[in-house]
Amino acid sequence: MSINRNVLTLDEFTLQQLRQFPTATGELSRLLRDMALAAKRVNVEVNKAGLVDILGDAGSINVQGEDVKKLDIFANNQFMGVLQHGISCAGIGSEEMDDFVVFDDEISNNSKYVVLFDPLDGSGNIDVNVSIGTIFGVYKRVSPLGKPCTKEDFLQPGKNQVAAGYVVYGSSTMFVYATRRGVNGFTLDPSIGEFTMSHPNITCPPSGKFYSVNHGNFFQYNEGVRKYIDGCQRKTKENGGPYTQRYIGSMVADVHRNLIKGGIFMYPGTIEKPGGKLRLLYEANPFAFILEVAGGVATDGIGRILDIVPTSLHQRTPLFIGSKLMMEELAEVASIK
């Protein structure tokens, strides 16, 4: 396979974007490059996870009450490290950390942004070599510069994000991020160790054939959701089908596929978890931002995900996200917004 050396690297692309805004400070571009550096370091460990003792449980339980895999901790430290030692971020919120982390040093206190991330989503799949991912959202601080960031910086509605993105560690490693100007995807070229533009200006097809949901919870979903899922199974060529059910238990991989090819991903509330399983701040919000910029829709079954005003770092939300027309059919069939 010949590799085109004339493609833009992520660094070149972020600098190109920066040059279009002469008044921009470059902090966001620097932050995105920092996130990509950490992603490359995590990628090395993910790729050799089967060979070294980085698999398996780290013996600890995270704030979610889930077994923490060693790779979770490594990934968390990589992303927190590049942000703490960078020039763009005043603090972070992470799935792996019980509370927000305020960096509180002179450079960080003068930095414009805070970042919320899930360092390694789908980590239950690490030991069986299924694609996993990193998810992040970037907010401009609402607290005064020159002082430590505050909880209010992190508890902003998702519509306030200035950028959001994800990394999918799969058959190839991709870094995808959105600003309000568009969604762009970069694939890691191991021969030069750089993310290179492979998916410029990603838009989500208005419809698709993939529906992603955990069928094992079917009888725990409300009647409207069950009715929609039943309808997915009854689709034929005559009414926009047939649909394919694709759900690999790794949200980054499932939503990435549906973003590119068209589809709908659902993690509804269940009898056991009426508030859903997925976290608002560092899973639902970043993907909702990305999908909306790409032309898709994301709701919690009642309203727009990005309008939710958060109250806590680890709060959960039901999530319905994907192609616009499929989301409209869900709203109509399941009588949800």
Ligand code: P6P
């Ligand atoms: P379930 C992984 O743990 C995760 O947070 C998402 O990546 C994934 O989509 C979901 O949970 C899978 O949850 O309950 O269907 O196994």
